[in-house]
Amino acid sequence: MDASASQANLTSTFESDVREIVTAQHVRTATAGDAVRGVQPRLVVEPGTEQDLAKVLKLANDAGLAVIPRGGGTKLEWGNRPRRADVILSMARLDRVIEHAWADLTVNVEAGCSIGKLQEALAKHRQRLALDALWPERATVGGVLSANDSGALRLRFGSLRDLVIGVTLALPDGTVASSGGRVVKNVAGYDLPKLATGALGTLGVITRAFFRLHPLPRERRTVSCKFAEVAEAQRVMLAIQDSRLAHSGLQICCGTEMPPRVDVLFEGTEAGLAAQVEQVKGMMSGETISEDGDVWNARQEIFSTRGEADLAIAKFATLPAQLAESIEAIVRLAGANVRWSATAQATGIGWMRMEGAEAALGEMMKAIRAGLESNGGSLVIVRQPVGIAGIESWGSVADALAVMKAVKRQFDPRGTLNAGRFVGGI
Amino acid sequence: MESRIFDELREIAGPRGLITSREELHTYECDGLTNFRVLPRAVLLPNSSEQVQRIVRVCHREKIPFVARGSGTGLSGGALPVENGVVISLTRMNKILEIDFTNARAVVEPGVINLDVTARVAGQGYFYAPDPSSQSVCSIGGNVAENSGGAHCLKYGFTTTHVLGLEVVLADGSLAHLGGKTLDAPGYDLMGVFVGSEGTLGIATKIILRIVKRPECVQTLLAAFPSTNEAGAAVSDTIAAGMLPAAIEMMDNLAIQAAEAAVHANYPNCGALLLVELDGPMAEVAALMAHVDEICRKNGAWEIRVAQSEEERALVWKGRKAAFAAMGRISPNYIVQDGVIPRTELPNVMREIGRLSREAGLRVANVFHAGDGNLHPLVLYDRRIAGQEETAEGLSSKILELCIAAGGSITGEHGVGEDKKKMMSKMYSEPDLETMQRVRCAFDPLQLSNPSKVFPRPRLCGEKAGEYVAHPLETAGIAERY
Numbered sequence: 001m002d003a004s005a006s007q008a009n010l011t012s013t014f015e016s017d018v019r020e021i022v023t024a025q026h027v028r029t030a031t032a033g034d035a036v037r038g039v040q041p042r043l044v045v046e047p048g049t050e051q052d053l054a055k056v057l058k059l060a061n062d063a064g065l066a067v068i069p070r071g072g073g074t075k076l077e078w079g080n081r082p083r084r085a086d087v088i089l090s091m092a093r094l095d096r097v098i099e100h101a102w103a104d105l106t107v108n109v110e111a112g113c114s115i116g117k118l119q120e121a122l123a124k125h126r127q128r129l130a131l132d133a134l135w136p137e138r139a140t141v142g143g144v145l146s147a148n149d150s151g152a153l154r155l156r157f158g159s160l161r162d163l164v165i166g167v168t169l170a171l172p173d174g175t176v177a178s179s180g181g182r183v184v185k186n187v188a189g190y191d192l193p194k195l196a197t198g199a200l201g202t203l204g205v206i207t208r209a210f211f212r213l214h215p216l217p218r219e220r221r222t223v224s225c226k227f228a229e230v231a232e233a234q235r236v237m238l239a240i241q242d243s244r245l246a247h248s249g250l251q252i253c254c255g256t257e258m259p260p261r262v263d264v265l266f267e268g269t270e271a272g273l274a275a276q277v278e279q280v281k282g283m284m285s286g287e288t289i290s291e292d293g294d295v296w297n298a299r300q301e302i303f304s305t306r307g308e309a310d311l312a313i314a315k316f317a318t319l320p321a322q323l324a325e326s327i328e329a330i331v332r333l334a335g336a337n338v339r340w341s342a343t344a345q346a347t348g349i350g351w352m353r354m355e356g357a358e359a360a361l362g363e364m365m366k367a368i369r370a371g372l373e374s375n376g377g378s379l380v381i382v383r384q385p386v387g388i389a390g391i392e393s394w395g396s397v398a399d400a401l402a403v404m405k406a407v408k409r410q411f412d413p414r415g416t417l418n419a420g421r422f423v424g425g426i
Numbered sequence: 427m428e429s430r431i432f433d434e435l436r437e438i439a440g441p442r443g444l445i446t447s448r449e450e451l452h453t454y455e456c457d458g459l460t461n462f463r464v465l466p467r468a469v470l471l472p473n474s475s476e477q478v479q480r481i482v483r484v485c486h487r488e489k490i491p492f493v494a495r496g497s498g499t500g501l502s503g504g505a506l507p508v509e510n511g512v513v514i515s516l517t518r519m520n521k522i523l524e525i526d527f528t529n530a531r532a533v534v535e536p537g538v539i540n541l542d543v544t545a546r547v548a549g550q551g552y553f554y555a556p557d558p559s560s561q562s563v564c565s566i567g568g569n570v571a572e573n574s575g576g577a578h579c580l581k582y583g584f585t586t587t588h589v590l591g592l593e594v595v596l597a598d599g600s601l602a603h604l605g606g607k608t609l610d611a612p613g614y615d616l617m618g619v620f621v622g623s624e625g626t627l628g629i630a631t632k633i634i635l636r637i638v639k640r641p642e643c644v645q646t647l648l649a650a651f652p653s654t655n656e657a658g659a660a661v662s663d664t665i666a667a668g669m670l671p672a673a674i675e676m677m678d679n680l681a682i683q684a685a686e687a688a689v690h691a692n693y694p695n696c697g698a699l700l701l702v703e704l705d706g707p708m709a710e711v712a713a714l715m716a717h718v719d720e721i722c723r724k725n726g727a728w729e730i731r732v733a734q735s736e737e738e739r740a741l742v743w744k745g746r747k748a749a750f751a752a753m754g755r756i757s758p759n760y761i762v763q764d765g766v767i768p769r770t771e772l773p774n775v776m777r778e779i780g781r782l783s784r785e786a787g788l789r790v791a792n793v794f795h796a797g798d799g800n801l802h803p804l805v806l807y808d809r810r811i812a813g814q815e816e817t818a819e820g821l822s823s824k825i826l827e828l829c830i831a832a833g834g835s836i837t838g839e840h841g842v843g844e845d846k847k848k849m850m851s852k853m854y855s856e857p858d859l860e861t862m863q864r865v866r867c868a869f870d871p872l873q874l875s876n877p878s879k880v881f882p883r884p885r886l887c888g889e890k891a892g893e894y895v896a897h898p899l900e901t902a903g904i905a906e907r908y
Contacts, residue, residue: 103662104768104799126668148610159609161618162587169861177861178854183766185798186835187573187622188842188853189880190862191586194618198610215668238528244551244642246706272710317608321528348529348608377608394612400602403869404614410864423613 011042011086014063021055022047026093034088036068036076038386041085048093050110050168050176050207057205058174060087061416067172068418069201071112071140075147078382079200080393083420091142094207097121105213106165106182111142111206122213130157130214134300142206148198151299152249152265155347163211164193169204172416176207184212195407202422203411217248217267221277222293224263225284230331232285233260234324239283240264241320241346245276253298254327255341256334263295298343302351303383310385312354312361316368318377320348329371333364348377362388369395394423427467427510431488435470435512438480443518445469454513457498457505458560462844466493466507473518475593475601475631481514482629483599485874493876494629496536496568499560501762502843504572504624508878514629516567522546523632531590531607532635536567540574543635552637555582558839559747570630573622575839577673577746578703580797582638584839586621593632594620597870607634619865624841625876627869641705644672645715646739649727650696654678654792657698658772660725661796664702665769667721669714674797675701680756681749681791681804688752691745694729700796701746749793750804757789757806759815761822764840765829769799778828779803786821788814800838801829827852842880851882860885 019027026046034041047053060067066084070076071091091112098108102125109118115129115136122128132151133144145167150159157163166180169192179192196206227233233252240250240262249265264280266273281289302313318326323344330352334340337360344350354361361384369379373396381393397404401424408415408426420426436444445451446468455463467490472478485492491511498505507513520537527550532543540561543554557576558564564574569585570592582588591605605617620627651657657676664671677685677699685691693699702718704711715732722730733739753760767775776792783790791804803825807818826836826849836842836849850859859881866873867887877884 101768101770103666103770105665106768158583158587161615162583171861175857175861177858179858179862181833181835183768183799183834183838185575185579185584185766185795185800185838187575187584187839188835188837188846189850189859190619190865191573191622192619192862192865194586194615195865197615197618199614203614214670218668241530242527242639244639244707246641246710268706268710269713271713272707275709276707315610317610319526319529319531319608349610376606378610378612380610380612397611397613398603399600400604400613400616402600403596403602403616406868407614407616407865410868411861 011065014059014065015043017059018045018056021052030088036085037081039082039085041068041088043086044088044090046090046093050094050170053089053094053205053207054170054174054176057089057170057172061172061414064414065416066419067416069142069205071143072114072135072138074135074139075143075149075382078147078393079418079421081390081420082418089205091140098208100125101182102127104182106184106210107213108182108208108210109141110208111140113141115139115141115144123216126216127213128216129163129211131160131163132296134303141209145197145206145209146199146201152251152296152345154349155250155345156248157214160197161194164197164209165212166210167193167196167206168208169196170207171204172412172414180210182210200418200422202408202418202426204417219268219270219273220293221266221273222263222291222295223277223280223284224261224290224292224295227260227262230254230260230327231324233262234321236262236284237323237346238321240280243279243283245280247276249296250346251298251343252323252327253295253343256339258341265296299351302341302343302353310356310358310361311383312365312381312385313383314352314365314379314381316350316352316372316377316379318348318372318375320346322375322377323348323350326350326372326377329368333367338364358385358388361385362391365391397423427490431484432468434484435468435481438477438484439470439472443471443473443477445471454495454498454507454515457495457500457503459501459503459843459845462503462506464507464509466513467510469513469515471515471518475595478514478595478629478631479599479601482595482597485512486598486872489872489874491874491877494567494571494625496565496571497539497563499564500568500572500841500843501764502837502841502845504841504843504876504879506844516565516629519631527552529607530637530639532637534566534633534635536565536570536630536633538566540564540566540569543637547637551640553640554635555588555638556585559750566633566635567630570621570633571623571625572839572841575795575800577675577795580674580795581670581672586618588636589617589621589633590636591634592617592620592630594628594630596628597872597875605634624843624880626866626880628875643708643711644703644705644739645711646701646703646733646742647715647718647722648693648731648733648742649700649702649722650694650729651698651700651725651727653697654776655773656726657700658776658796660700660722660727662769663721663725664718665797667717669717671702671718671797672705673701673703674795675746676794676796677746677749678792680789681793684752684756684791685745685749687755689744689748691741693745696729700727701742746793750802753791753804753806757808759807759809761805761807761818763801763803763805763822763825764837765801765803765826765834766838767799767801767829767832767834769796771832771834772796772799775801775828775832779825782821782824786817788818788821790821795838798838799834823849844879847880847882850880
């Protein structure tokens with residue numbers, strides 16, 4: 001029997017075992033729409049319980065099949081092209097808000113629940129997960145955690161690592177393990193919620209999570225201001241950071257046809273906001289001060305497609321005081337051939353899109369990455385033209401890679417989960 | 427340990443960087459939890475990352491377990507030496523290496539004292555937010571190991587929130603950089619796991635911290651309630667009203683008496699005292715403070731004061747921060763616990779603590795970080811009375827079991843260390859603990875870095891069945907292979 005026939009056999013045995021567990025209606029043959037960066041899986045399985053999920057994962061692991069967990073499928077392009085893909089493990093049915101302990105400001109939620117559905121449930125008690133994730137209507141708790149996706153609110157409330165207080169993971173060997181719990185303050189044992197956050201599902205499948213919550217703000221105000229130069233925009237941004245204002249968000253947006261604009265978000269009581277808005281206006285030396293709250297979707301707009309053939313999107317990290325320098329480097333490298341836009345937060349995290357000829361985009365991403373890494377930053381590419389000879393998505397992790405690989409071996413020794421999608425070939 | 431190893435270690439750390447005399451070693455036999463004592467074989471006092479690396483390489487080669495130690499103020503026996511092991515004290519690595527105000531970062535060595543970071547940046551209006559009660563003596567390296575909290579972590583978060591990057595010496599002596607000055611370094615958040623790992627994953631030798639701008643205004647309100655029930659209700663109402671104070675602290679009558687006796691904080695003599703601190707823009711704080719005042723009155727507060735000056739505020743906090751040490755004024759001995767409960771369970775848990783206290787015939791004083799449900803029950807006893815220490819320990823464990831039953835944790839900020847590792851099995855299932863130990867095996871397969879802490883039983887780290895060789899701990903029946 002040749003290798004591919006043996007593989008097909010394995011899959012069919014696996015398939016019938018899986019049907020036993022999740023029933024036939026929750027197993028289907030994968031279609032072209034299920035491909036991950038062009039790699040075609042064979043099956044899509046939708047377990048209905050955490051136990052079933054763990055059983056399916058273990059079966060796949062035992063059969064040597066490669067598994068890709070999937071929530072809303074909004075960020076499947078992130079990460080390297082998978083080495084192998086056999087089974088899509090869909091979280092669609094694990095979508096309950098298990099318990100909103102509103103008086104304790106915590107929530108326990110299944111990983112397949114969308115952020116939008118979660119926020120809706122929390123809003124009934126005027127609370128929220130203080131996180132502005134991409135595509136909240138579709139993105140799930142597990143996916144957002146695995147991709148470590150956070151937006152402008154991070155400046156005030158921290159990123160997912162600061163909001164998640166407990167996770168339950170299903171490991172490839174069938175182990176179901178919890179770490180952390182329902183209390184905000186807890187130092188008992190290792191902080192596995194942080195390990196799972198941003199691990200792109202390469203260590204285990206997140207099945208449930210506990211989050212700390214924040215009250216919905218009583219009022220919100222946004223102040224925006226346009227500048228001629230990005231250096232000037234950065235100067236104002238740093239001055240706001242160095243002030244005693246209590247802003248919730250602070251970003252710079254700019255692009256080929258868009259002069260730099262600084263947006264500041266305030267949340268709080270009416271009295272507190274009025275004074276702060278006045279103060280910040282005094283600090284905004286640029287032209288056109290507007291108070292249009294509709295600027296906080298800038299990050300999501302970076303991803304909007306208008307049918308461009310050649311498009312690259314990346315997340316970059318630098319020091320707050322080096323944002324202008326990083327953006328100027330983008331301008332320089334883009335030249336006349338690449339259209340670009342970027343939105344960067346005062347935390348030093350930014351997002352950029354580039355449209356242009358394939359080869360130019362490839363060169364540009366490499367050059368930007370080299371520049372950022374030389375200053376201790378990073379560039380993570382989340383979309384690149386299919387045609388170019390794929391640039392590694394993550395960049396360098398230097399001397400921490402050996403331990404990362406050791407962690408992966410401990411959790412997923414057979415490389416079942418998201419094979420090759422993570423840093424250093426993990 | 428053979429003399430050639432001592433010679434080699436002396437060569438690395440210098441003659442004054444190696445302690446081997448029995449008298450001097452006694453200084454290191456315990457940390458802030460003094461009922462566990464182990465004399466180490468030697469204490470090393472390196473003054474650079476490179477020296478730490480070289481020492482650890484020797485330990486790795488010779489299979490000598492090592493325990494890193496900061497100021498030794500920990501309350502769970504995390505820095506307790508291990509039999510036949512060495513202690514690596516980081517106190518000589520006490521330099522603040524860099525302050526970058528523009529990016530709000532500070533780079534420090536592990537022996538730097540917590541409060542010294544704030545002292546260094548205060549002139550520019552910044553502070554380092556995590557503020558454990560021991561902040562005037564505890565080290566940043568120790569804070570990293572324990573993921574220390576403090577009164578203000580309700581709003582500002584824990585040590586882990588404020589650590590951006592680490593240089594660590596791994597158990598084989600190699601150096602690794604986790605996180606960095608920029609956020610979201612690609613790869614696993616190993617820094618997130620390292621912080622709070624209680625010295626079991628290696629030794630942090632350089633720490634990149636976030637510093638925070640001081641808020642425009644800070645106000646502290648002190649309210650006297652008939653009992654902890656009313657005070658607890660006021661806490662719940664404050665949170666339910668959508669406020670996130672910088673700190674909410676509670677003390678019961680016994681704790682108030684002790685604090686008064688020790689530092690004369692001028693606290694009212696009441697059933698429970700609530701201390702609520704709000705910070706932020708002036709107008710915001712004024713509006714919210716009025717609301718907190720109203721909530722306290724509605725819940726039966728009979729005296730409310732707002733600290734009017736920085737001196738008054740400092741005095742209010744002095745009483746709270748001295749509360750543990752103050753117990754010496756009212757009891758010869760005491761055990762501090764560090765349980766956490768969902769805030770809403772407070773009345774039930776307090777009632778149960780009262781019942782257990784009466785049953786055991788021992789007094790329990792209570793000091794809480796009430797905003798985040800972190801309790802510090804202090805079980806008072808007299809070691810000179812036969813059997814009382816055992817009764818106190820039993821009571822203390824029962825209180826932690828109450829916390830677990832309420833859906834909480836056995837430790838909010840003091841760590842598991844040696845003290846609470848047996849309780850870990852009550853809080854976590856076997857697969858939970860086994861999974862955590864996979865991380866341990868990835869970092870330190872020989873388990874040399876602070877072994878025998880945190881976990882009730884060590885997990886051996888054989889990766890491949892073919893290479894199986896019985897570990898000495900295993901043949902001795904101390905550990906088992908999973």
